[in-house]
Amino acid sequence: MPSSQGPADELNLFSKKVQEEQPEDFLQFASNYFNRRLEQQRVFIRNQEALALSKGIVLFPHASKHDSVTAAGSLQGSATRPSTADDQDVLFKSPFVDHDPHTTHLVEGEESEEGPSGIFKNNFNVGQAADKNATKVVDPMAPDQALSPPPQSALPRRSVVNPQPLPMNFNAERRTSVSGETLKPSNFDDWTPTNYTEKTKEQLNRLEKAIGKNFLFNKLDSDSKKLVINSLEEKSVKQGGEIIKQGDEGDYFYIVENGTVDFYVNHHKVNTSGPGSSFGELALMYNSPRAATVIASTDCILWALDRLTFRRILLGGSFKKRILYDDFLKSMPVLKSLSTYDRAKLADALDTEIYQPGETIIREGDSGENFYFIEYGQAEVTKKGQGVIARLKKGDYFGEVALLNDLPRQATVTATEKTKVATLGKSGFQRLLGPAVEVLKLNDPTRNVHH
């Protein structure tokens, strides 16, 4: 079906659908139907834009890659709430994007490829999804699919803040969702698992052995765990087989049950990993090209998880810290030299601590165990006999001197207001900061004293 037709064609199609479906709740049905059509049309336009861009044609020359805007929700998503730092996706600004920072960020960009947002899909919650009967795949983008309204109980609970009738041209000229580099997982409410197949007992046993203790699964509740496990697809790869090619688009996330894989960045081997490890998450998280080529260095048995299930479940669960810390780490000058991969690994290793005003975070003379980034708040650095020697604020770091030089703490750091810090343990500091350590060394305020 073409993405957009004249009003008469649209109405004809709609009448046909109404006759076929005989909906009980006509208005809900109509609302769902036209929102779906709208979504299809916007996706079509977006794809045209992408196609044009891939051919070097800029359809919207005024657009700027660096504009930070909030993705628009669909009609139902227009309830207002204040925008938060989390809303600040960097998006390619186009005339189809709503630039109102107060518009609810209902969905992330990828959904326009996979299906429309909000209430217009059949809604499965995790428990339902685990039920075989609930796994019928409904492609909400296909207008030929049954368009029955979701049960009331399945509707997302959104409060109506604007009871005024909406103008007929509300939302005109804007997409219902937009594409962007985003780390936000979406609501469970508007998602249907696509690759769900109950695993056999034998497969479950193997999976339990191979990945049961993997960090990916430790953080999931039992419903999500079940959903992920039953969405995994088993893949055998022969030694030498290419599993991922650097630069390709991301489709699957992989877990290694058996065998080892090698990672190559620009043809240089950078890593090897074995049973229980996982890879292929970066492209799915950031909607970016594959960052490395992955080759089976022995025969391998892998489990592959599709992009959407990965995003909906693992991104918000197992990879939550990456989402939490991504913007923050990106904004830190001292970490500028880290790659996306390095930053992701660093985020995995961070923990959070909160200090009240007056509380000591580290004390002069103690042994140094952690390195700290200030997420918010303020602290002062004092040294015996010298008083306050520095004040620290959001984005600053401390605690590196002891770790760099293997010395006791050289000063005391005390929160002067409520302060949240991200902490990195000693081993993580040495292992994960990579090239940033050189910058830390150059910035070491006691450099001349020790060297």
Ligand SMILES: Nc1ncnc2c1ncn2[C@@H]1O[C@@H]2COP(=O)(O)O[C@H]2[C@H]1O
């Ligand atoms: N040094 C590395 N740089 C980038 N990716 C790596 C590296 N080592 C392992 N990988 C993994 O290789 C994967 C290639 O696909 P992705 O970019 O989706 O995700 C990547 C990581 O999971």
